[in-house]
Amino acid sequence: MSLMYTDMPLERCSNQRSNKQWLNAQFSSDEARFCLIKDDEHLFTGNENVHPIWLKRSQLFQIGINSCIFLGKENNRAIFALDSNKLNPATLADITELGQWLPLRKVTFSIEQADAAILGLAKALVYWHKTNLYCGKCASLNQLVEAGHARRCTNNLCHNMTFPRTDPAVIMLVERICDDGVPRCLLGRQAIWPQGMYSTLAGFVDPGESLEQAVCREVAEESGIEVTNVSYIRSQPWPFPASIMLGFTAQALSEKIDISQDTLEDAQWFSREQLMQFKHRDDNTEEDSYKMSSTDSISYYLIDAWKNQRIGQF
Numbered sequence: 311m312s313l314m315y316t317d318m319p320l321e322r323c324s325n326q327r328s329n330k331q332w333l334n335a336q337f338s339s340d341e342a343r344f345c346l347i348k349d350d351e352h353l354f355t356g357n358e359n360v361h362p363i364w365l366k367r368s369q370l371f372q373i374g375i376n377s378c379i380f381l382g383k384e385n386n387r388a389i390f391a392l393d394s395n396k397l398n399p400a401t402l403a404d405i406t407e408l409g410q411w412l413p414l415r416k417v418t419f420s421i422e423q424a425d426a427a428i429l430g431l432a433k434a435l436v437y438w439h440k441t442n443l444y445c446g447k448c449a450s451l452n453q454l455v456e457a458g459h460a461r462r463c464t465n466n467l468c469h470n471m472t473f474p475r476t477d478p479a480v481i482m483l484v485e486r487i488c489d490d491g492v493p494r495c496l497l498g499r500q501a502i503w504p505q506g507m508y509s510t511l512a513g514f515v516d517p518g519e520s521l522e523q524a525v526c527r528e529v530a531e532e533s534g535i536e537v538t539n540v541s542y543i544r545s546q547p548w549p550f551p552a553s554i555m556l557g558f559t560a561q562a563l564s565e566k567i568d569i570s571q572d573t574l575e576d577a578q579w580f581s582r583e584q585l586m587q588f589k590h591r592d593d594n595t596e597e598d599s600y601k602m603s604s605t606d607s608i609s610y611y612l613i614d615a616w617k618n619q620r621i622g623q624f
């Protein structure tokens with residue numbers, strides 16, 4: 311089972327995208343397609359059968375290559391991303407008529423997984439450009455360079471380069487054979503989540519910290535549980551807005567939960583039998599039922615895999 315947003319069909323052409331002649335040829339090709347992003351949303355077909363709309367360069371009129379982000383190539387077709395604020399209002403209005411603007415996660419399960427991966431990449435890079443308009447060293451304007459995979463300060467005395475960043479976050483399935491002999495996993499919930507939804511604990515990696523240390527620290531902070539035997543499982547890009555989720559298992563050394571030191575609303579130990587009773591996140595048929603995290607997330611994968619005894623020691 312591949313995780314959502316990982317099924318990337320594009321060849322990134324990292325060694326070629328700095329070559330302006332090569333890049334211009336990709337941009338000028340009639341085969342090139344453009345993924346437009348407006349306020350963090352993508353353009354999809356307007357009917358119930360939702361598909362992403364890939365635009366041709368001729369539909370963008372005056373757009374130049376210096377406004378576009380090269381994402382990669384599939385077969386002989388280059389795909390670019392573009393922020394809608396680069397278009398003039400009339401062009402944007404015409405394009406908007408073609409379909410509907412929707413957030414990626416709302417249609418993740420209606421579209422091809424390969425498309426979801428491309429749109430996720432586009433979203434991450436457009437977001438990065440929007441939030442790195444100015445140089446972090448001298449505050450002058452940055453400009454897009456290297457096919458959109460870097461920004462360079464326009465101050466001739468500076469020319470500082472900035473590169474896209476991805477914030478690492480650890481997410482962990484903590485397990486334990488509890489004092490009654492039953493294996494259980496530790497899940498928590500935040501107050502803003504749908505009622506009854508529980509998920510694996512997670513948190514951002516601090517500077518100067520190993521991933522294993524981050525797992526131990528986050529679990530201790532959020533639940534008061536000490537863990538050991540931290541093992542890496544797999545990862546998932548999470549462009550909401552700019553993370554990569556790094557999935558782990560860990561074994562708890564203690565059982566008593568204390569959420570008073572952090573922001574979780576609740577945390578509990580759950581057996582496999584209890585997890586079997588969990589409802590879908592959007593299932594509102596039983597108000598007081600427990601619910602799984604979103605099925606597009608690595609959290610869902612970790613819980614489901616542990617439930618089915620495909621990961622973990624216990």
Ligand SMILES: [Zn+2]
Pocket residue numbers: 445446447448449450463464465468469470
């Ligand atoms: Zn600068």
